Amino acid sequence: MRLSQVAAQLYTLREFLKTPSDIAQSLKKVRAMGYEAVQLSGLGPIGEKELTDMLRGEGLTCCATHEPGQTILDNPEKVVERLNKLGCRYTAYPYPGGVSLNTLSEVKSFTDRLDHAGKVLKEAGQVLTYHNHAIEFRRVEGQLILDAIYAQTDPKNLQGEIDTYWVQAGGGDSAAWCERLKDRLPLLHLKDYGMDKDSKPTTLEIGAGNLDFKAIIAAAEASGCLWFIVEQDHCAGDPFESLAQSFQYIKNNLCP
DSSP, rough: OOOEEEEEGGGGGGGGGGHHHEEEEEEEHHHTHHHHHHEOOOOOOOOOOHHHHHHHTOOOOOEEEEEOHHHHHOHHEEEEHHHHHHHEEEEEEEOTTOOOOSSSHHHHHHHHHHHHHHHHHHHHTTEEEOOSSSGGGGGGGGHHHHHHHTTTTOTTEEEEEEEHHHHHHHTTTTTHHHHHTTTTTSSEEOOOEEOTTSSSSEEEESSSSSSSHHHHHHHHHHHOOOOOEESSSOOOOOOHHHHHHHHHHHHHTOOO
């Protein structure tokens, strides 16, 4: 993993991205930390041209986005249009909100829609990935939902964005999942897992929790991962400081 492949997931800073002025200031701070790329998510209203001008001005690459799940399923052509405007190839289906996954039939209906949306993006030269949470580690009629998502879709149409925290929260093994998605894992969410002061699971800065990132990153690299994206859903303090702390740990401990 090269440091230039490490990106910041802007969802971490969502409370500081509500206006174009907020976004401009936040991007400047992210670049000053050392990040050279970002994943777009959690931003307030802003036009694609204004946003791409900001990114270019700070020397930041848009490595990927998260688009609304319903838009991906119902109108993937709209996603294609937005990604083209952003000059970005990768996006992720973020979360199966409003989707019932209580039977294998419902899971199959969902995966069919994902596969169709991914085919639309593929034909436009783009890539749809799937971002997991813990919900996909539930078994339905004996089958793990995340297994079904990848087994029932064409790798050409749907690739992976494994989230290390949520794999751990679901009882899975992040390194093993990276290995399983060989040649199907362009994006990886680096998110540490640990306990807060009340002994409840929480997202932590990279290196502050309990995940074996050396093993995870090695497995992801062997599977062809292109972007290693730092995200922290909840920060005990200043999220800018959390992103900076994670970057420094990665720089000092995980990059050659």
